[in-house]
Amino acid sequence: MPNWKLINKTYIYDGSFEGLLTIVFNSYVEKTLPQKIVSQDKYIENFLDKTNYVKTDYDKSTRIFDAIPKVICSDALRNSYYAFLSDDKDKEINILKYLCNGFDTGPEINNKITISYVFKVISLRKRAMAECHKLKGLLRFQEIGENLCYASINPDNNIIEPLRTALY
Amino acid sequence: MDIFEKLKILSDSAKYDASCSSSGSNRKNTSSGIGNGNVSGICHSWGADGRCISLLKILFTNACIYDCKYCINRCSNNVKRATFTPREVADLTINFYKRNYIEGLFLSSAVIKSPDYTMELLINTINILRNEYNFNGYIHCKTIPGCSKELIDKLGSMVDRMSINIELPSNDSLKLLAPQKEKAGILTPMSYVSNKLKINKLEKRKESFVPAGQTTQLIIGATPESDLKILKLSESLYKKLSLKRVYYSAYISVNNDKNLPALESPPLLRENRLYQADWLLRFYGFKAEELLSEAHPNFNNVLDPKCEWALRNLDKFPVEINKANYFTLIRVPGIGVISAKKIIKARRNFELNFDSLKKLGIVLKRAKYFITCKGKYYDKVYKFNENFIETNLVYQERNTLNKPDFEQLSLFDKLQPTKEDKIKCLTGNL
Numbered sequence: 001m002p003n004w005k006l007i008n009k010t011y012i013y014d015g016s017f018e019g020l021l022t023i024v025f026n027s028y029v030e031k032t033l034p035q036k037i038v039s040q041d042k043y044i045e046n047f048l049d050k051t052n053y054v055k056t057d058y059d060k061s062t063r064i065f066d067a068i069p070k071v072i073c074s075d076a077l078r079n080s081y082y083a084f085l086s087d088d089k090d091k092e093i094n095i096l097k098y099l100c101n102g103f104d105t106g107p108e109i110n111n112k113i114t115i116s117y118v119f120k121v122i123s124l125r126k127r128a129m130a131e132c133h134k135l136k137g138l139l140r141f142q143e144i145g146e147n148l149c150y151a152s153i154n155p156d157n158n159i160i161e162p163l164r165t166a167l168y
Numbered sequence: 169m170d171i172f173e174k175l176k177i178l179s180d181s182a183k184y185d186a187s188c189s190s191s192g193s194n195r196k197n198t199s200s201g202i203g204n205g206n207v208s209g210i211c212h213s214w215g216a217d218g219r220c221i222s223l224l225k226i227l228f229t230n231a232c233i234y235d236c237k238y239c240i241n242r243c244s245n246n247v248k249r250a251t252f253t254p255r256e257v258a259d260l261t262i263n264f265y266k267r268n269y270i271e272g273l274f275l276s277s278a279v280i281k282s283p284d285y286t287m288e289l290l291i292n293t294i295n296i297l298r299n300e301y302n303f304n305g306y307i308h309c310k311t312i313p314g315c316s317k318e319l320i321d322k323l324g325s326m327v328d329r330m331s332i333n334i335e336l337p338s339n340d341s342l343k344l345l346a347p348q349k350e351k352a353g354i355l356t357p358m359s360y361v362s363n364k365l366k367i368n369k370l371e372k373r374k375e376s377f378v379p380a381g382q383t384t385q386l387i388i389g390a391t392p393e394s395d396l397k398i399l400k401l402s403e404s405l406y407k408k409l410s411l412k413r414v415y416y417s418a419y420i421s422v423n424n425d426k427n428l429p430a431l432e433s434p435p436l437l438r439e440n441r442l443y444q445a446d447w448l449l450r451f452y453g454f455k456a457e458e459l460l461s462e463a464h465p466n467f468n469n470v471l472d473p474k475c476e477w478a479l480r481n482l483d484k485f486p487v488e489i490n491k492a493n494y495f496t497l498i499r500v501p502g503i504g505v506i507s508a509k510k511i512i513k514a515r516r517n518f519e520l521n522f523d524s525l526k527k528l529g530i531v532l533k534r535a536k537y538f539i540t541c542k543g544k545y546y547d548k549v550y551k552f553n554e555n556f557i558e559t560n561l562v563y564q565e566r567n568t569l570n571k572p573d574f575e576q577l578s579l580f581d582k583l584q585p586t587k588e589d590k591i592k593c594l595t596g597n598l
Contacts, residue, residue, distance in 0.1 A: 113514045114524050137222060141267040149266065167268070 001101050005032045010049045013092075014056050015039035017084050020092055021061035023054050024099050028064075033100075037092035068099065073107040083124035085158045094120045128157040135159070136166045174250040175260065178227040181241055182276055223274040223308065224264050228252055228290060232278035236346040238335075238390050240422045241278050251280065254293040262301050272306030272328075273297070283315040283353075291319065294326045308380075314353035317360060321377075324361065329380035329412070332358055337398050341391035344427050358382065362409040381412035388442060389435040390419040390428060394465035399445055399456040406449065416442045441467040448473055451505055452498050470562055475501045478538055479554055485538045486545065486552065489520055502535030522546055534561060 004027075011034045013019035023037060034052075043051075068077040080095045094117040101118070102109040113119050141149035229251035230241040241247065257275065264270045275293065280286050290309055297303040308329040311320060324330060332354055336342045339351050361382050368377055384405065386398060402414040418434035445467065448454040452474075459473050460466070468476045478485060478501050487500050489511060497508040507530045514520060514528055521541045525532060536546035537557045545552070 108517070111513050112517050113510070113528055114518050119527065137271070139268050143267070151268070 001097070001104055004100075007032050007034055008050060009034050010036045010038060010043075010051050012038055012040050012043050012051055012053045015041055016056060017081060018058060018061035018065075019054065019056040020084060020095065021064040022057045023092075024096055025057075025060040025064050026054065027096060028100055028103060033097070034093070037096065039092075042089075064099075067103070071106065072099075072102040072109060075110060076102050076107070079110070079121050079125050082128050082162070083121045085162070086124040086128040087157045088124055088127075090120075091124055093117075094124070128159055129162070131155055131157050132159040132162050132166060135163055139163075139167070169250060171256055171260070174252055174256070175226070177248050177250045178230060178252065179225065181230045182225045182227045182274075222271045223306070224261055224270040224272070225274040226252075226257070226260075226276070228257065228275060228277035228286070228293065229280050230278045231280050233281065234279055234346070234348045236335075236349065237423060237425045237428055238345055238387060238419065242423070245423065252293075254289060254296055257293045258296040258301060261297060262303060265303070265305060272308070274308045276310040277312065279312055283312040284319060286312050287315045287319040287323065291323050291326075294323070298326050306380075311357050311361075313349055313357070315357065317357075320357055320360060321364075324364070324378045325376060327378065329383065330361060330378050331383040331385070333385040334401075335385065335387050336391055337386050337393045337401050338391070341393065345390065358384070358409055358411075362411075365410070381410070383411060383413040383415065385415040385417055387419050388416050388439050389431060394460075395438070395442065395445075395467050396456065396460040396462070396465040398442060399449070399460060402446060403449055403456045414446060416446070437469065438467070441473060445473045453495055454499075471558070472501070474499075475534060475561060479558055482552075482554055482557075486540045487538060488543065489525065489539050489541050490515055500535055500538045502531055502533060502538075507531075533564065537561070 011023055013023055019039075020037070023034075027033060036049075040053075065077070068074075068080070076099070080099055083091055083095055097117040098109070098121045101115070105112070109118060110122070113122065135153060135155060139151050139153060141151045144150045227241075229249075230247070231249040231251055232239070232241045232243055235242045235244050257273075261270070261273045265272075275290060277286055277290060280289070290312075294307060294309060297307070306329075307327045308331065309323060309327045311323065311330050311332045313332055320330075334354055335349075336345055342349060342351055361378060364377060365381070367373075368375065386401070388398065398416075405411045405414055416439050418436050418439040419429075419431065420434045421428070421431045445454075445456075445459055448459060449456065454477070459477055467473055471479070478499070484496075484499070487496055489497075494508055494512060497503055497511060498505060503511075507528075510528050510530065511520065511525070514524070518524065519542060520528075522532065522536075525541065532546065537549055537552075537560065539546075
């Protein structure tokens with residue numbers, strides 16, 4: 001990965017995990033690294049940026065999704081997914097570098113905590129899951145109907161999905 | 169008396185029990201049931217008054233026949249008495265659980281009529297929860313000292329964790345302050361449970377019996393036992409009866425009695441030191457004799473037990489981070505189990521220096537005096553002797569000591585740490 005070509009472009013994707021995996025696929029095949037990756041709802045127009053909209057390709061994303069547990073390890077998939085849920089503006093580029101390096105090095109990648117993007121991905125996962133764990137205890141439901149409970153939350157990270165699995 | 173008044177009286181009485189921690193139990197949800205007990209443990213949430221409400225902690229009744237001198241619910245005290253019915257407790261638990269206010273139930277009780285009668289009431293409650301409501305959440309139940317074996321069997325098959333409080337750390341103190349309780353009445357059920365757990369493990373039986381083990385609680389400061397004696401007792405409880413936890417509870421002066429010490433404030437610092445030492449026993453491979461000796465039977469007021477031990481054993485230091493094994497690493501003050509594992513994982517790929525330790529999130533505040541990286545000391549540590557290290561450990565706390573008065577949320581009113589406590593106390597991770 002060190003001698004991959006850096007291209008001076010901003011990639012825009014649809015904000016889904018599959019979209020990010022599509023970018024990972026393209027980058028890995030072309031051996032290029034973009035300067036920045038932004039989801040389309042967060043992107044602010046800027047006349048200096050050369051943008052490139054990446055269309056989500058479910059075929060490509062599924063291939064990457066299946067390859068991560070096989071080639072790297074299942075923990076790497078968890079790391080990247082939970083880091084993806086976190087609220088950080090550089091999360092995409094860090095996950096991309098983490099996964100691309102992971103495909104080259106294998107499961108050892110998780111031990112190389114001194115590489116900055118590996119450390120970043122792991123700490124992002126920790127941040128998102130810490131909030132999830134906190135809300136697991138602090139969420140308070142009200143009964144609003146027959147077998148229907150309601151609670152309102154305002155989390156920093158996008159943790160509704162792991163929170164659901166944690167509670168039920 | 170309506171259920172809210174009962175709840176108020178009985179949940180208030182239950183706050184004197186220290187234990188409220190996690191399970192280690194793994195009870196799966198059944199198809200039509202509610203909830204599950206999770207291996208990762210109970211997560212905590214806090215009420216507005218700072219009280220931990222991860223478990224619904226209540227007494228079944230506070231109408232006690234015993235007259236233990238230290239207890240607020242002793243029969244000679246004039247307090248409001250209340251008793252739940254099994255159905256009421258079960259309904260309360262389910263309703264709180266549905267709204268995610270609690271993760272499980274912690275059911276304790278005073279002794280009403282006789283130990284066996286009380287146990288039967290507790291069993292009824294849990295039976296309703298488990299078999300009628302199909303509640304699969306975490307349940308921790310107190311065993312009443314002096315109850316019969318059959319009842320322990322029955323209760324153990326339904327709960328996740330059981331506990332009997334020893335309360336007073338020696339037989340003499342027990343005679344003095346709780347004359348109706350007997351040492352045998354406490355230890356027999358305990359060893360019965362631990363034997364049964366061992367047998368189940370050896371024979372690989374599938375039946376569920378107290379999957380999260382048993383715990384106990386000791387009261388600190390009501391009687392003159394030294395820290396060494398208490399720590400030795402806990403050590404033997406862990407070793408011989410394979411207890412999961414021993415809780416320490418600083419004695420709170422609620423009754424006046426000639427046999428009780430008159431304490432203005434509970435010995436919270438001593439409780440904290442004992443918990444720190446307890447951790448060292450369970451996870452760090454320390455022995456009670458290493459931490460304390462006949463010459464120093466009590467813990468230091470300023471330094472935590474691990475720092476104290478390290479200063480007395482400076483010949484074992486400094487430790488080279490890149491070479492030391494796991495068991496040597498966890499004995500360094502400031503490096504805990506998690507940090508040690510991180511170091512071992514990271515150094516497979518890189519030789520670590522102080523910068524990379526910081527990056528890993530390892531706190532060097534105390535550790536820096538006891539370690540070397542690539543054969544070098546931390547740059548500000550230019551001397552390696554007891555005096556220098558001890559002075560620095562205390563000196564670096566000056567900011568914490570001079571802070572303006574803060575408020576520590578407490579279960580009990582008027583029990584804020586005194587100024588003296590703050591100066592005495594070096595805070596932070598072990």
